[in-house]
Amino acid sequence: MLVELATFSDRLFVAAAGVFALAMILHAVEFAAARATSPVLVGAGGPEEEAPAEAPASARPERFGRMAVAVTLLGAALHLVSLATRGLAAERWPMGNMYEFISAICLAAVVTWLVVLRRSPAVRPAGPFVLFPVLVLMALAGSVLYVPAGPVVPPLRSYWMSIHVSTISISSGLLVVAGVVSLLFLLRRSGLLPEAAAKLPAADALDRLAYRVTIIAFPLFTFAIITGAIWAEAAWGRFWGWDPKETVAFVSWVIYAAYLHARATAGWRTGRAAWVNVAGFATIVFNLFFINMVVAGLHSYAGVG
Template identity: 65%
Template sequence: MPAELALYSDRLFFAAVVVYVLAMVLHGGEYSRRRSTRAAALVGAGAAAEVGPTPDEGPPAGDGGAAPGPRRDPAERLGRMAVALTVLGAGLHLASIVLRGVAAQRWPLGNMYEYTSMICLAAVVAWLVLLRRSPASRPVGLFVLLPVLILQFLAGTVLYVPAGPVVPALQSYWLSIHVTTIAASSGLLLVPGVASVLYLVRRTGRSNAVLDRLPSASALDRLAYRTTIVAFPLYTFAIIVGAIWAEAAWGRFWGWDPKETVAFVAWVVYAAYLHARATAGWRTGAAAWINILAVAVMIFNLFFINMVVAGLHSYAGLG
């Protein structure tokens, strides 16, 4: 039975990948068909200048007295379909993680495959929540799903391991607290990293058919800042809990293990980003570059430190 559940978990994982790919394709279709923000503004101004029929003219002849409803833009339809598929993919993704835990009879965050999968799910869920609050940011979904799919591809190929028990050092209730919060916060911080990259591209001032389809630079900057504000306390809590677990497991709160050190460096860079973003003189590309550096440090910690550098965290590749 556990073997069958593990098989279903793997199939759900790859089904989620396929659905995310389809969602990304639809987002790409929406992006290619979407009018640029500048063109939309010009069209809107022109429509406002048009003179409509006077009240005495009545409805056009031959329509039976009923005014035709507005036609939905093809880009709008593609965008809605892409979001629906993203929601479906997140559901399949969550089911794969739950079944993985049931099959292994433990918390499903015991190796790099499971950890990376959780990061991807957290990023997708964070994006869907942001999209709920700011529907105008939907074109960014194309660029959010790209790193998610890259990470999932690596998780399902290079990092994949069969479901099974974990080493004794990870058989602790702290696993469900520390690793869940560090994976969730890492997934959340992936979204503002993408937004900061797009912000730097958007604020170049260049106008072309590709760049003008993105949200405004100020909207991208707000998206990155507000998401980081939410994720940073969770990341801080994860580091504190990790130190408590380290004291229980190894007899010290902090030992400057490579994983701990780089995680702390990432925390410092994110703190610097929040400080820079709140400082008037740095609310430009400088703060965005700091945010991108923080994401780069986090990804470096995820792969290079976990897989190349030997340390106390080498037994599972977890932080």
């Protein structure tokens, strides 16, 4: 029974990845067919706004966009069931190795994106760019990082795993979305690829979205670091030992704290603050792959292969 559940989970994971790929294609069709919007500046140093369209938007891009959202919702449901059945097959919380950890991060990122679309449908043109890193992560998780369902090593057999790893996964998924949106914001303002950039949501909308997602993710990330320290004291007899993963996590925390402070400071609310957010996103990716997979440390036993 457990073997069948594990196989079912793996197939659902592949199915979810395929559905997300279809959703990304539908988003890309919507993006390609959409009308470009021309930014106009209101006053000296004023916020960017969109010039009014000369004609109503075509119904075809709108239809593809709605289909993309519906397909993404289906993929999220398949992904959630995949993660749940993985836990049932392994008879533990399904975040005990890199395959499961990245799967959880991808699910958190997709759910975050769906919530964003529910509240702000106007940012939907960013859809293909948000789903692309999710697909890359899922491809890596399902191939290079895949491990069969099974028990975890003794240090991970703690109720703190479900608390710490869940919160770090959710916050990382949120920060993936915020990082991608900040990159799109910088592209929108840079003047590079003007035809593509003109089809993105307004720079002001992207900036607000990145800030709002980060301001939700930051307390969760902080809580994850605190619970990780408590777990470390129970497992290794110390709260903090400047292990490589702990060190980079602390650097990420400092960068995101600096971003939130910069975002609230006059003169830093646009481009410079976005660069800080992108730097934080880079440390998250660095910690996720390089520290977990290359650098030796106490966190190196997470089952990469």
